[in-house]
Structure formats: structure tokens, C-alpha cells
Amino acid sequence: MPSVVILISGSGSNLQAIIDASQSEQCPINIAAVISNRANAKGLERAQQANIKTAVIDHTQFNGREDFDQALVKQIDTYQPDLVVLAGFMRILTHEFVEHYTGRLINIHPALLPDFPGLNTHERAIKSGVKEHGATVHFVTTEVDGGPIILQAGVAVKSNDTAKELAQRVLQQEHRIFPLVIKWFAEKRLVLNDNKVFLDQQQLPETGINYAQVTENQ
Numbered sequence: 001m002p003s004v005v006i007l008i009s010g011s012g013s014n015l016q017a018i019i020d021a022s023q024s025e026q027c028p029i030n031i032a033a034v035i036s037n038r039a040n041a042k043g044l045e046r047a048q049q050a051n052i053k054t055a056v057i058d059h060t061q062f063n064g065r066e067d068f069d070q071a072l073v074k075q076i077d078t079y080q081p082d083l084v085v086l087a088g089f090m091r092i093l094t095h096e097f098v099e100h101y102t103g104r105l106i107n108i109h110p111a112l113l114p115d116f117p118g119l120n121t122h123e124r125a126i127k128s129g130v131k132e133h134g135a136t137v138h139f140v141t142t143e144v145d146g147g148p149i150i151l152q153a154g155v156a157v158k159s160n161d162t163a164k165e166l167a168q169r170v171l172q173q174e175h176r177i178f179p180l181v182i183k184w185f186a187e188k189r190l191v192l193n194d195n196k197v198f199l200d201q202q203q204l205p206e207t208g209i210n211y212a213q214v215t216e217n218q
């Protein structure tokens, strides 16, 4: 089974969705370790409850981004992962880190990229008046939140939505699309080649696949 290392910074609800999928055999992966940059991340408890190895690499203990990322690479590579998953990992990574894992590094972002890269995506979506918001899973490249898109799920924005309510509905979609993308990768159906995404040998459009178009058996 492919070996996966998951990086988190917080609650780990996406991590939980991936753990659940791996345990129900929907998603044939071995989660080799969960690494957090914050010692108090709730996701660490979720991993421990599932008997998954955990590590904390506290970014505040390093002189700079380079040193922190080097320590992270060193730790991650002890598990020899086939895939590294950023599941709410709230650190910008150095080019060296990203290049080391190109083609086997994916992230989930709480917006329909290329709209709303960066932080506070739900507040910004509401303020901008968009009717549709959502979540994106993408391969990570050196452009922050700009890597090739794999899968997106849309969520309708209601006229009286608060950022919290919208975030909750987006998260529900995140929990569906992230394990699915990891399953595709584990089944070797998903490949990044020359900065383009291929699923079952078919090149995906710039905006990836729309989850609404995904059929049951995919």
C-alpha cells in the first residue's frame, strides 16, 4: 500500500476524513505519520487515537523558513512516503521543499482556485458577492496556491451567510474530495507530468474536475 505522510497545523478534520477513508478501505493507503508544526494541534490526538505515529516540528524553534523546512524534509523522508498531504498545514513552504516532493505533494485549499488564494477565503468570498464558493485539491508547486488543480467542489453562498456557516459547508465538501483524490493517487491513476494533471491518462482542464461530475464508482 502506498505510504502517506500528512502535515497539519490545527483541528485535523480533513485528516480525520482521510483516516476514516483509509480504515474503511475506500482509500488504500498506509498513513505512515502525521506531523504538526503546532504541539497543541487537535489533529495530533486524532492520529494517536488511530494508532498513527505523530511528530511535532515547531517552526518557532527554528531560525528561519529554510531551517524549518530542512528539518521537516528530514523527518518526512524517514517514512519514505509516496505522497505528502497538506491537510490544513498553515505554513508557506520553501521552493527547495516543494521541489523535493514535486508530483507527490498535494494541498487542500478552502476556495475555488484561482479565486481567493491565501487566507480568510470565506470572509473574502462573502464580501466579494460571489454566488459560488468551495474547495480545491491541487498539486503543490512553488507558486503559493497556484499549483495544477485536480478536483474542486462548489458550495452555494447564501445571502445571509456568515463566514463560519460557509466554512462549515465548505469543510463538508473538503472531507469528500480530499480522500477521493488520495484514493486516485494511491491507485496510480493520478499523475503530474510537466505541470499538467492526468487522471486515467486523460489531461484535466485548468480547473480540474468538478466534484458534481464525479460518478459513484470513481
Ligand code: GAR
Pocket: 008, 009, 010, 011, 012, 013, 014, 015, 043, 087, 088, 089, 090, 108, 109, 110, 118, 171, 174
Ligand atoms: C481547511 O479548511 C483547509 O482547507 C484549510 O485549513 C482548514 C483546516 O481544517 N487550509 C488552508 O487554508 C491552507 N492554506 P482541518 O484542520 O479541520 O482539516
